[in-house]
Amino acid sequence: MKLALIGFGTVGQGLATILRDRGETLRGDYGFDGQIVAVSTARRGSLYDPNGLDIVALLENAQDFSGYPESEGLQRGWSTEQIIREGNADAVVEVTPTDITSGQPAIWHIQTALESGKHAISANKGPAALAFRDLNTLAKANGVEFYNEATVIGGTPAIRLGEELLAGSGITEMRGILNGTTNYMLTRMEGGATYMEALTEAQRLGYAETDPTADVEGHDAAAKVMILANVLMGGDLKNADVPRQGISALSLEEVQDALKNGEHYKLIGKVWREGGQTKASVELMRLPGSDPLAGVAGADMAITYSTDLMRHATISGAGAGAIPTGFALLSDLLAIHRKSHHA
Amino acid sequence: MKLALIGFGTVGQGLATILRDRGETLRGDYGFDGQIVAVSTARRGSLYDPNGLDIVALLENAQDFSGYPESEGLQRGWSTEQIIREGNADAVVEVTPTDITSGQPAIWHIQTALESGKHAISANKGPAALAFRDLNTLAKANGVEFYNEATVIGGTPAIRLGEELLAGSGITEMRGILNGTTNYMLTRMEGGATYMEALTEAQRLGYAETDPTADVEGHDAAAKVMILANVLMGGDLKNADVPRQGISALSLEEVQDALKNGEHYKLIGKVWREGGQTKASVELMRLPGSDPLAGVAGADMAITYSTDLMRHATISGAGAGAIPTGFALLSDLLAIHRKSHHA
Secondary structure (H helix, E strand, O other), rough: OEEEEEOOOOOHHHHHHHHHHHHHHHHHHHHOOEEEEEEEEOOOEEEEEEOOOOHHHHHOOOHHHHHHHOOOOOOOOOOOHHHHHHHHEEEEEEOOOOOOOOOOOOOHHHHHHHHOOOOEEEEOHHHHHHHHHHHHHHHOOOOOOOOOOOOOOOOHHHHHHHHOOOOOEEEEEEEEEEOHHHHHHHHHHHOOOOOHHHHHHHHHHOOOOOOOHHHHHHHHHHHHHHHHHHHHHHOOHHHHHEEEOOOOOOOHHHHHHHOOOOOHHHHEEEEEEOOOOOEEEEEEEEEEEOOOOOOOOOEEEEEEEEEOOOOEEEEEEEOOOHHHHHHHHHHHHHHHHHHOOOO | OEEEEEEEOOOHHHHHHHHHHHHHHHHHHOOOOOOOEEEEOOOOOEEEOOOOHHHHHHOOOOOOHHHHHOOOOEEEOHHHHHHHOOOOOOOEEEEOOOOOOOEEEEEEEHHHHHOOOOEEEEEEHHHHHHHHHHHHHHHHHHHOEOOOOHOOOOOOHHHHHHHHHOOOOEEEEEEEEHHHHHHHHHHHHHHOOHHHHHHHHHHHHOOOOOHHHHHHHHHHHHHHHHHHHHHHHOOOOOOHHOOEEEOOOOHHHHHHHHHHHHHEEEEEEEHHHHEEEEEEEEEEEEEEEOOOOOOOOOOEEEEEEEEEEEEEEEEEOOOOOHHHHHHHHHHHHHHHHHHHHOO
């Protein structure tokens, strides 16, 4: 499978690292041969070789493509559009940074890929949160796939669990801890840290950005809840459809008071059906200790699926990190590979 | 897909109920048409109709087949062997009670099905725990599937999570709460009940048998740990290979002392690789509150997968019940359906 990576930051490099280190296993155990033919970035330019780029050299020169060795088929300076439309990739991997207001240019990248008959997989939350229905329709019309496993709980296969493994069980509701940064902060506040101490610590560890708004005000959780609603429960939600709450108004006293009663404050994204419509919200909730989400601690995330046939199932795992997220991208590629190679 | 059910107790009836109530959805959403052509039981005899049994009438007469209405193709009194070998089922569903010492007659049923070119799926723990490697080899040789999702955590798709969704991530270890009865008892002891009180309550609720040995001495957990080792980590373990511990020696004082320190006693099944071999054990452990398994309460069960590429992922859910287990069987059937109908 020939791959074009649009964006080549930590997540894209995570995928490349996995393909470099586990290529042998993937070929032997799963008959999957992933070959990067192009990388395109906003600031470092692009590399395209229809015969495949050398992954070792690509990772060594990830910060400055000028050091990547010349070869016969190599093209430098193709535009992203040219790579997507005219390149020979089977699948386009969208790993540019998320812009959750417009979803661009990621939506355009994916639209172009699907129109060109190429599979599209994305670690970028914009496309699946803001334009899933249109893009998925476009994918089906072109006989290709549009997958987004990397957008929710990183390497933990939460979307495919709902889509494939719970198929037929009738998902009626999803409730999740969808933002690792705020969950880490809430856990630290249970340990006695004030909100500001917890935030500073999260920033020092790289969990929170210098401007932490997207995390602490619930925007990131809202994007993920929209993805779950759209991909797993047929929703077509806009930002304005999702009531949203953050954790910034929560005091240490409230957290400690809950804890004394065996309860835990958690930022909960929720998706449910109501009056024939798919609804979603992000809400700061005080959960009883018996809730499957109450014990999910630190930067871990989790989703509880309620279904007609089996009450509830919860999946939890570590979200962040280049390699876990790279694995989520790989799992999308393997799913495409399985689909095209079954008897 | 034509189905022969070997055994027709609560689990078999659970599957039949799902096919009756959700047949429309399964046909519409997944193109899956599951038709029961035969049921065979040890005490109630058998029914076989190559054109399909009437599920409504079958469930109404589940306790006494003599009330099932006559029809042209109907055969009464075919033997289990005849149904498996000569019947027209595409898949044999093994739902007889587990005998974890010999695995029989379930192993023989499944072997016969696979030899006859029929898929075999099982809610019975014997075959996958005691004879997985042989049966799986036989399935491959005959171009059919042998699936066991219903054997571990009922309706929660724990096996397929490890087998399909974590494919390529390199599972290095599994640790799980694999027995709901003992987990319920441990949770009650944390609530202040003595071991005997907790056991009596579990028996009253139908979680524990009159003879609770299989649960409280860890035999049931050991069977499940063998299934995980065999199916997901290439093991070929025998009963004697699995060191086993139960919960019957645990006192209320020990449970309460752990709780005071934020710790939880849990009966943990573990599978890992060591010196090129797959090892497994069942052990009563005192877990720190931060362990993803520490918060799994009541009759819920859970498995934590550690992998090369994504640290850990944990799935938890309710295990027991006819409908959840019936759903697990359905999920195996849907997986076979997907495999045979992908482009």
